[in-house]
Amino acid sequence: MSARQRIDQQPGFVLHSYPYRETSLIVEVFSRDHGRIGLVAKGARRPMSQLRGVLMAFQPLLIDWSGGGEMKTLVRAEWQGGQPLLGGQALLCAYYLNELLMRLLPREDPHPVLFRAYGDALRALAAGEGQEVILRRFELALLQELGYGLQLDSDADGAPVRPELRYAYIIERGAVPLDEYGIDDPSVVAGRVLLDMARGDFREPETLAGAKALMRRLIQHYLGGQVLQSRRVFTELFAFPGDPS
8 A cells, every 4th residue: 555545444353452562452354355364453452442342353434544565554443333242252263253253364455256255254253153164265365365265175186076986185286085195194185075165065064074173274374383372262262163173
């Protein structure tokens, strides 16, 4: 962005915030048209600040900011409503989504499709839909948007995946028929699971379990050794059904 640029009425969500100096905040925002943006919210911690109570995670906002460089200045934020507050395991799932975006999404890299997927995931969590399915669909959308999309309906050589076969899913290559890889390789996944994932169909327990294992390997790989703090929280507080990390 050029210096002095002003952005008005940009849809966005707060991903993370932390204190800055005596009365301000640093706010990481996921915006629809500008991607992840770092903002300085001056005076946001003052008792009479109009920003107090507005800069909440998981709530749709309209955001104005200005400036150039890595950090912009937050000018205004308006709550848009329509998103119920999250609690319990749904809230922890949402924190997991935010942590993935914070760690994997570069700043100022627009991803409007991923922005919609994120909003859809929050609404589905608030509605009490199946958490594992929500997480797997978002993970697939995230990797697709970052250029790491999975090749699920054809193998590494371009042949159609066969549901009755088992495959080793090799990162950066794709699905390899099992006769080329050892039976005990941890990357083994059923062809039926790959095809279900390609269709976004997670109704079968085998598909949910296989998708969870595959996505865990892929996410850990692209995190490059970074540890997800949300996993530690899940482990301490819940026997988490999705164990997303």
